[in-house]
Amino acid sequence: xxxxxxxxxxxxxxxxxxxxxxxxxxxxxxxxxxxxxxxxxxxxxxxxxxxxxxxxxxxxxxxxxxxxxxxxxxxxxxxxxxxxxxxxxxxxxxxxxxxxxxxxxxxxxxxxxxxxxxxxxxxxxxxxxxxxxxxxxxxxxxxxxxxxxxxxxxxxxxxxxxxxxxxxxxxxxxxxxxxxxxxxxxxxxxxxxxxxxxxxxxxxxxxxxxxxxxxxxxxxxxxxxxxxxxxxxxxxxxxxxxxxxxxxxxxxxxxxxxxxxxxxxxxxxxxxxxxxxxxxxxxxxxxxxxxxxxxxxxxxxxxxxxxxxxxxxxxxxxxxxxxxxxxxxxxxxxxxxxxxxxxxxxxxxxxxxxxxxxxxxxxxxxxxxxxxxxxxxxxxxxxxxxxxxxxxxxxxxxxxxxxxxxxxxxxxxxxxxxxxxxxxxxxxxx
Amino acid sequence: xxxxxxxxxxxxxxxxxxxxxxxxxxxxxxxxxxxxxxxxxxxxxxxxxxxxxxxxxxxxxxxxxxxxxxxxxxxxxxxxxxxxxxxxxxxxxxxxxxxxxxxxxxxxxxxxxxxxxxxxxxxxxxxxxxxxxxxxxxxxxxxxxxxxxxxxxxxxxxxxxxxxxxxxxxxxxxxxxxxxxxxxxxxxxxxxxxxxxxxxxxxxxxxxxxxxxxxxxxxxxxxxxxxxxxxxxxxxxxxxxxxxxxxxxxxxxxxxxxxxxxxxxxxxxxxxxxxxxxxxxxxxxxxxxxxxxxx
Numbered sequence: 001x002x003x004x005x006x007x008x009x010x011x012x013x014x015x016x017x018x019x020x021x022x023x024x025x026x027x028x029x030x031x032x033x034x035x036x037x038x039x040x041x042x043x044x045x046x047x048x049x050x051x052x053x054x055x056x057x058x059x060x061x062x063x064x065x066x067x068x069x070x071x072x073x074x075x076x077x078x079x080x081x082x083x084x085x086x087x088x089x090x091x092x093x094x095x096x097x098x099x100x101x102x103x104x105x106x107x108x109x110x111x112x113x114x115x116x117x118x119x120x121x122x123x124x125x126x127x128x129x130x131x132x133x134x135x136x137x138x139x140x141x142x143x144x145x146x147x148x149x150x151x152x153x154x155x156x157x158x159x160x161x162x163x164x165x166x167x168x169x170x171x172x173x174x175x176x177x178x179x180x181x182x183x184x185x186x187x188x189x190x191x192x193x194x195x196x197x198x199x200x201x202x203x204x205x206x207x208x209x210x211x212x213x214x215x216x217x218x219x220x221x222x223x224x225x226x227x228x229x230x231x232x233x234x235x236x237x238x239x240x241x242x243x244x245x246x247x248x249x250x251x252x253x254x255x256x257x258x259x260x261x262x263x264x265x266x267x268x269x270x271x272x273x274x275x276x277x278x279x280x281x282x283x284x285x286x287x288x289x290x291x292x293x294x295x296x297x298x299x300x301x302x303x304x305x306x307x308x309x310x311x312x313x314x315x316x317x318x319x320x321x322x323x324x325x326x327x328x329x330x331x332x333x334x335x336x337x338x339x340x341x342x343x344x345x346x347x348x349x350x351x352x353x354x355x356x357x358x359x360x361x362x363x364x365x366x367x368x369x370x371x372x373x374x375x376x377x378x379x380x381x382x383x384x385x386x387x388x389x390x391x392x393x394x395x396x397x398x399x400x401x402x403x404x405x406x407x408x409x410x411x412x413x414x415x416x417x418x419x420x421x422x423x424x425x426x427x428x429x430x
Numbered sequence: 431x432x433x434x435x436x437x438x439x440x441x442x443x444x445x446x447x448x449x450x451x452x453x454x455x456x457x458x459x460x461x462x463x464x465x466x467x468x469x470x471x472x473x474x475x476x477x478x479x480x481x482x483x484x485x486x487x488x489x490x491x492x493x494x495x496x497x498x499x500x501x502x503x504x505x506x507x508x509x510x511x512x513x514x515x516x517x518x519x520x521x522x523x524x525x526x527x528x529x530x531x532x533x534x535x536x537x538x539x540x541x542x543x544x545x546x547x548x549x550x551x552x553x554x555x556x557x558x559x560x561x562x563x564x565x566x567x568x569x570x571x572x573x574x575x576x577x578x579x580x581x582x583x584x585x586x587x588x589x590x591x592x593x594x595x596x597x598x599x600x601x602x603x604x605x606x607x608x609x610x611x612x613x614x615x616x617x618x619x620x621x622x623x624x625x626x627x628x629x630x631x632x633x634x635x636x637x638x639x640x641x642x643x644x645x646x647x648x649x650x651x652x653x654x655x656x657x658x659x660x661x662x663x664x665x666x667x668x669x670x671x672x673x674x675x676x677x678x679x680x681x682x683x684x685x686x687x688x689x690x691x692x693x694x695x696x697x698x699x700x701x702x703x704x705x706x707x708x709x710x711x712x713x714x715x716x717x718x719x720x721x722x723x724x725x
Contacts, residue, residue, distance in 0.1 A: 084689075087688075091473060094473065095473075113472075114472070114691070115473070118472065118473035119474075198561055198562070205670075205671050205672075205673060206672060206674065257560070257585070258558040258560070258582070260584075260585045260590075261553070261559070261583075261584070261585055270563075275562070275563065393689060393690055393691055394471060394690045394692060396689075396690070397686060397689050397690025397692070400689075401674065403674075404493070404674020405493060405496070405674060407675070408674065414492075418492075
């Protein structure tokens with residue numbers, strides 16, 4: 001009896017394994033259009049599988065379908081882990097010599113350090129010239145997404161990292177003006193603390209601490225020295241960085257004690273709930289405030305992080321052209337749409353970001369995004385560390401480790417030594 | 431030696447799994463070992479030989495020192511806590527209670543839950559917020575007037591990792607209870623009765639008769655809990671995410687390999703993890719094989 005049962009279960013298990021081998025892979029291709037004879041196809045790989053991102057991609061895909069009806073769009077999106085899963089799948093495919101035609105990545109060194117150094121993507125200067133993109137994108141943006149004069153990706157959307165979110169009511173109640181310099185900011189924080197505001201500055205888990213740190217670096221060093229950190233011309237062991245770390249240590253004294261247990265949403269929410277006065281977070285926070293039903297300007301306000309007025313610290317999702325792309329012409333067609341006014345104006349209002357082009361249709365965007373577009377068109381553009389623009393993945397992970405150790409030990413000297421060492425081991429410093 | 435037909439069929443039947451295990455487990459362990467001796471950093475494999483450099487660097491790496499400290503604290507608290515709680519539960523259940531099977535199921539149940547779920551639930555319970563945003567246990571303590579118990583939980587500086595042992599103990603003590611219970615049931619009733627006749631108190635019976643008899647179970651439980659504890663990953667990730675204060679080797683390995691592309695260093699951490707588990711498990715396997723042979 002028992003033996004029979006055992007055999008039965010074994011057969012069932014074997015059948016289950018065999019059958020599961022027959023089903024399509026769960027992450028496989030999601031075909032969004034009814035099958036029709038297409039002369040070609042383009043496989044676009046991303047981790048945009050939900051929310052505004054997936055909806056934005058779909059909107060851009062519609063533009064693509066009307067312009068190139070003969071090319072079938074294959075959406076090879078992989079869900080999970082904010083791109084971690086997708087990047088692992090992509091790495092496997094690239095190592096096996098089976099690249100998608102085009103894929104998503106953070107513009108800048110995150111892409112360049114991984115895929116250009118791995119010889120996996122083509123430069124796109126020809127496309128920028130043909131399409132006239134050099135005239136419609138900010139001049140200071142181009143070097144940040146290039147290596148040795150070669151541009152490697154087409155930015156679709158732009159987010160801003162150096163945004164100080166504040167609660168207008170909390171500031172008004174305490175007679176505090178929005179600070180524009182580090183000194184004004186410290187004075188404001190002191191006044192709030194003295195007035196009994198529990199959390200003058202809200203912060204969340206470790207990556208949000210890195211986000212705050214990069215804006216403090218920028219605010220303390222200024223644009224040129226900040227950019228110099230990433231090409232090796234500013235000394236990480238120098239007095240400027242020491243001053244930035246000192247400012248950072250001071251700022252941390254005004255943050256909530258339970259930061260490590262909060263996500264970025266939790267931390268940003270403290271501001272709109274009136275439990276905190278300030279929060280430094282990228283402008284995706286604005287989309288979250290809208291989701292919470294809060295009104296811009298009355299229930300939440302924004303300004304550049306103190307010390308960074310006139311600077312737009314950006315991050316961007318962009319698309320690349322695979323080296324030896326299976327459908328190169330179709331991939332170029334896709335990139336043309338990704339960089340076009342029509343494509344970007346389809347994607348960004350849905351995603352809650354602004355177009356990388358300066359000529360986007362303002363009427364499509366809300367009040368915050370309009371102000372971000374104005375700044376994008378007029379400010380100096382610098383790159384974000386936390387979101388992959390200025391440092392490659394290895395360097396960023398070393399900085400992250402140094403920061404994590406600092407957050408538990410609060411030893412500024414050791415932090416600066418570790419930052420200098422990270423620049424030597426994984427960055428351009430010699 | 432003549433191989434009879436049954437034996438040949440047996441070998442044929444197990445050979446696919448032996449081959450699969452040889453390739454997919456031992457082959458890849460060997461490959462990781464090779465990578466750990468290489469300078470591989472970045473997307474493309476690089477097998478440049480660097481000897482033990484990755485290992486030497488790890489031992490002077492301040493992050494790895496945090497990891498070792500955290501692992502030791504977590505392991506000691508988790509193993510001791512689960513053993514003690516498991517033993518107490520087993521002794522209580524062994525007293526011929528009514529509804530014993532219900533209690534047994536209730537205590538064993540947390541083990542059926544994945545560490546991810548445990549982590550998410552305990553993230554809420556151990557919410558460290560204080561003041562008006564208080565929640566979880568803190569608000570319970572506040573309402574009960576037990577203010578001195580309100581604390582920062584896993585955000586406590588230096589000792590945050592100790593609090594992660596609480597959900598781990600909650601999850602595994604039921605399993606330890608089941609192990610001990612089977613051990614207690616195997617002790618013949620006559621032994622206890624004989625001791626009672628000789629005038630031993632209940633405490634003396636447990637101290638001098640029962641506990642020595644279930645020592646092998648304690649050893650097995652320690653090994654099982656110990657290797658879970660050395661490899662802990664999902665529980666911490668789902669409770670606190672990527673925070674260096676609560677870092678352990680498995681998380682460092684994951685982050686440095688897949689976020690930072692330090693494949694050589696990541697492989698070295700994995701090999702060290704494997705060795706630390708082997709140090710624990712291999713003597714135990716030898717011991718249990720020996721005892722099986724002698725039976």
